[in-house]
Amino acid sequence: MSLASLDQRRRAARRRLALLATGILIGGAGVTAFFVLGPGGSSDDASKHDVSPSASAPAVAPTGGSNTPTLLPKAKEVKEGVPVGYPHTLEGAISAAAHYTDANDLFTPEAAERQARVIAEPNYLGMIGSYARMSAQQVRKSRGLPENGESDTANFYVNQARAYSVASAESDKVTVWLLVDATISVKGVSENANQVRGAIMVWADGDWKMSFDSLNDLPDSKPSSAVPGSPQALAEGWRALAYEK
DSSP, X not given: OOHHHHHHHHHHHHHHHHHHHTTSSOOSXXXXXXXXXXXXXXXXXXXXXXXXXXXOOOOOOOOSSOOOOEEEOOOSEEETTEEEOOOSSHHHHHHHHHHHHHHOOTTXXXXXXXXHHXXXXXXXXXXXXXXXXXXXXXXXXXXXXXXXXOOOSSSEEEEEEEEEEEEEEOSSEEEEEEEEEEEEEETTEXXXXXXXXXXXXXXXXXXXXXXXXXXXXXXXXXXXXXXXXXXXXXXXXXXXXXXXX
């Protein structure tokens, strides 16, 4: 990558951070995880309702045709609450993207920043870490909570990846869409929505990392949101996932 290209990407990221700080990119129940930005970062709510308080080169996986979950490899260890350490395979990249999404703590800004520094590609740890903190702060503010704080039993944002769709795959770079069951609770009142999240995973430092490109270069086209396991989800090409125990 040329220095000019690198500077251009950094300027683009700074512009997005500025927009984020004013609440333009984040707000409401469809808030996206910290690594989702740009045209691919919006979330589609297939269902939304109130609930009671509470390495070889991989090939693109086939889509559609079966509700049998793809068993994804488990991580080797946990750092800052994030499972890390995946095989250099397509399934390893998908597992990393799904686990990173599940672990993201958007209601605890300090934790979100630490987690981002664990999962981000090496050259952009600080930038993505700062974005993660700002995202979490804006999420809290949009829900009427103090800018800084921690998740608790009444206030939390929980993600659970349920299905995936591979957009493209190379030996060291995989673009994947995730169908996520997201639950957000504020003062004990919860909402649930199915959302589409995107991630570009790169192989770096012996593990799958979240690429800086996820902030800018997700494909414009993506599968539509759907209830996981439904005929619509199957028709959209979503493949159910499960984690290896």
